[in-house]
Amino acid sequence: MSMALLPELLVAGLLIGAVYAAASIGLSLTMGVLRVFNVTHGIVIMAAGLLMAELDRDGVPLLLAAAIAILAAFLIGMAIDRLLQLPGVSENFGGLLVLFGAMVLFESLASLRWGNEQQVINTDRFGEVLDLGFMRVFPARLIAAGIALAGALVLLVFLERSSLGRAIRAIAHDPDAARILGIPVSRVSRIVFGIGTAFAALGGVSIALVFSFAPPSHFRWLVWAILIVVLGGMGSIRGTILAALGLGMFESLAGALIRFQYLPILVYGLLVAVLYVKRDGLAALQERRV
Amino acid sequence: MRRASMQILLVLLGAAAVSAWALTSAERSTVAILMTVAMYVAMTSGWIVLGGYGGYLNLGTAGFFGIGAYVTAMVSQTTGFQPFLTLAAGAVVAAVVALLIGAPTLRLRGPYFAIMTLLLTFIVGLVTQNFGIFRGAIGFRVPRPDLDAAGTLRYTFLFYLGLAVLTLIGMVLFHRSTFAHRLRAIREDEDAAEILGVHTARTKIVAFMIGSAVAGACGSVWAWQVGFVEPVNAFNLLYSVNVLLMAIIGGSRAWYGGLVGAPLLLALENFLRTTAVRLELFGPVVPTEFNRAVLGFLIVLIAIFFRRGIAGLFERRVGRAVI
Numbered sequence: 209m210s211m212a213l214l215p216e217l218l219v220a221g222l223l224i225g226a227v228y229a230a231a232s233i234g235l236s237l238t239m240g241v242l243r244v245f246n247v248t249h250g251i252v253i254m255a256a257g258l259l260m261a262e263l264d265r266d267g268v269p270l271l272l273a274a275a276i277a278i279l280a281a282f283l284i285g286m287a288i289d290r291l292l293q294l295p296g297v298s299e300n301f302g303g304l305l306v307l308f309g310a311m312v313l314f315e316s317l318a319s320l321r322w323g324n325e326q327q328v329i330n331t332d333r334f335g336e337v338l339d340l341g342f343m344r345v346f347p348a349r350l351i352a353a354g355i356a357l358a359g360a361l362v363l364l365v366f367l368e369r370s371s372l373g374r375a376i377r378a379i380a381h382d383p384d385a386a387r388i389l390g391i392p393v394s395r396v397s398r399i400v401f402g403i404g405t406a407f408a409a410l411g412g413v414s415i416a417l418v419f420s421f422a423p424p425s426h427f428r429w430l431v432w433a434i435l436i437v438v439l440g441g442m443g444s445i446r447g448t449i450l451a452a453l454g455l456g457m458f459e460s461l462a463g464a465l466i467r468f469q470y471l472p473i474l475v476y477g478l479l480v481a482v483l484y485v486k487r488d489g490l491a492a493l494q495e496r497r498v
Numbered sequence: 499m500r501r502a503s504m505q506i507l508l509v510l511l512g513a514a515a516v517s518a519w520a521l522t523s524a525e526r527s528t529v530a531i532l533m534t535v536a537m538y539v540a541m542t543s544g545w546i547v548l549g550g551y552g553g554y555l556n557l558g559t560a561g562f563f564g565i566g567a568y569v570t571a572m573v574s575q576t577t578g579f580q581p582f583l584t585l586a587a588g589a590v591v592a593a594v595v596a597l598l599i600g601a602p603t604l605r606l607r608g609p610y611f612a613i614m615t616l617l618l619t620f621i622v623g624l625v626t627q628n629f630g631i632f633r634g635a636i637g638f639r640v641p642r643p644d645l646d647a648a649g650t651l652r653y654t655f656l657f658y659l660g661l662a663v664l665t666l667i668g669m670v671l672f673h674r675s676t677f678a679h680r681l682r683a684i685r686e687d688e689d690a691a692e693i694l695g696v697h698t699a700r701t702k703i704v705a706f707m708i709g710s711a712v713a714g715a716c717g718s719v720w721a722w723q724v725g726f727v728e729p730v731n732a733f734n735l736l737y738s739v740n741v742l743l744m745a746i747i748g749g750s751r752a753w754y755g756g757l758v759g760a761p762l763l764l765a766l767e768n769f770l771r772t773t774a775v776r777l778e779l780f781g782p783v784v785p786t787e788f789n790r791a792v793l794g795f796l797i798v799l800i801a802i803f804f805r806r807g808i809a810g811l812f813e814r815r816v817g818r819a820v821i
Contacts, residue, residue, distance in 0.1 A: 245609040245612070245613055247613070247616065291798065291802065294802055296802075297801060297802055301553075301555040301609075301612065304555055304609050304612050305555065305746075305797060305800075305801035306797075306798055306801040306802065308555075308557060308612075308616070308742075308797060309794050309795070309796070309797025309798035309799075309800075309801060310794065310798055311794070312735070312739055312790055312791075312793060312794030312797065313791055313794030313795050313797075313798065314794075315790070315794070316787040316788070316789075316790040316791035316794060317787075317791055319787040320785065320787045320788065320791065427617065427620040428620070430617070431617050431620065431621075434613060434617075467628075469624075469627075469628035470628060472621070472624050473621065473624060473625055473628070476617065476621045476624075479614075479617075480599075480602060480614070483602045483603060483606070483610065483614070
């Protein structure tokens with residue numbers, strides 16, 4: 209790898225990292241606030257991309273198709289949380305059994321509906337490749353990164369400025385105290401789960417502009433999202449964004465050095481290593497759920 | 499111990515009856531069904547050790563099953579058909595991988611263990627696809643016993659039955675052991691267990707290794723049963739889903755959970771498949787995804803409504819009244 213390539217690799221890594229951020233902030237939110245490990249996150253990402261692609265083929269404008277996918281994900285997330293809050297469900301492996309079942313169900317339904325072949329969205333419509341002087345960029349990548357960062361910004365402002373956001377942060381901090389203070393915890397957590405899956409769909413939308421996608425790939429995105437959330441800190445949106453950008457750049461540099469196929473193995477190894485080292489960062493999840 | 503001896507005797511008598519039925523039956527499909535049941539009885543019983551008694555959710559059975567299959571395929575490339583040797587190798591390697599996954603994640607509580615086992619299946623699939631020594635999608639042709647098709651089927655059946663009988667006898671003895679008590683203590687209250695002197699991490703890791711070794715052994719037999727191993731057929735999430743469901747339906751806190759759950763779920767799957775064909779939902783061939791969708795739905799339903807399984811119906815209700 210020559211040094212002349214370095215700026216190009218870093219910019220490419222940042223653009224990919226932004227997409228990773230979109231794919232993981234929803235998971236960070238549900239894990240941080242509700243202390244529940246949403247294993248359906250990856251398949252929601254894929255399904256959103258596939259739904260958008262199908263609507264796009266049917267002639268629906270891309271922006272509207274993306275909005276429909278995100279709204280559908282929001283409703284599905286609320287429905288999943290409804291199940292999780294049924295009495296006794298969270299005793300059963302912390303609700304993980306319901307989520308695992310939902311993951312298998314969604315994965316199979318997505319395969320039945322869209323098949324298992326990798327799909328791509330036609331990105332020629334976004335115009336010619338841009339020349340930045342030191343590198344050339346596909347406009348679809350810029351748009352994907354833009355969507356991702358805009359979404360992350362909206363979520364940050366929402367959590368820090370709105371009263372609902374304040375309630376969400378209160379629940380993340382201490383659900384029992386939040387309940388005493390009059391916050392309708394179960395209603396707010398339903399909205400949190402909805403927002404979490406809606407952001408998974410937003411991740412799916414920006415992933416669909418950059419990568420190929422298919423139902424079986426959902427595991428890959430689940431691995432990436434979990435790694436990023438664990439690295440960045442559960443519930444910390446800023447930390448998650450930073451970890452995502454970091455992973456994007458790490459991958460971009462590593463990709464120049466090792467064969468592309470080994471990357472997922474490297475990332476899984478990284479996840480195991482992080483679990484060895486960063487035990488206290490995981491302590492948050494051991495607490496009881498609301 | 500009189501009761502335990504009775505139970506072991508019942509297992510042996512049952513196995514003798516089943517093998518007599520299978521070995522005299524003219525129908526190859528009967529033998530094939532009994533073979534699958536025996537395989538799942540063994541794997542589910544192994545799963546129950548940590549999953550039911552210890553209360554830790556293992557979603558990675560398929561990963562260990564596939565590891566056993568791959569070890570068998572690769573070892574028998576040089577040794578030829580050596581069923582006992584490859585079975586031992588498959589079980590040992592699966593247990594070692596379980597140690598590597600379990601050591602970091604079982605020291606933690608909560609869902610980390612479940613997540614890492616879920617991702618394991620995906621990652622071993624990737625490794626076998628991308629590293630040269632595993633030959634990627636080309637896979638391995640596995641030497642099979644030197645018998646005709648019906649003979650091979652019976653031979654394979656006897657291996658699975660042997661595994662099922664061994665694990666069931668193990669479960670009967672395990673059910674009464676202090677090891678099982680330690681796991682129950684961990685399930686009920688891990689802090690209290692730790693205070694009472696239970697080495698919680700070590701106990702959980704050993705339980706996980708036992709279940710994984712059984713899955714590896716089953717994968718090992720499966721490798722020469724099908725005669726061909728490649729990433730997609732070896733690391734199929736369906737094995738994890740099936741075992742999980744069988745354990746929960748049968749009752750994951752009883753030694754016979756696998757014995758009850760495996761035939762029930764397989765019968766249910768068979769019923770669903772034939773119904774789907776009869777109703778002509780998909781034409782003559784029902785896609786595997788349909789089966790999986792139903793199983794996923796079933797997991798959701800069970801998680802909500804039917805948490806103790808069949809065995810739960812017979813559980814003593816001690817302590818319920820106190821709460």
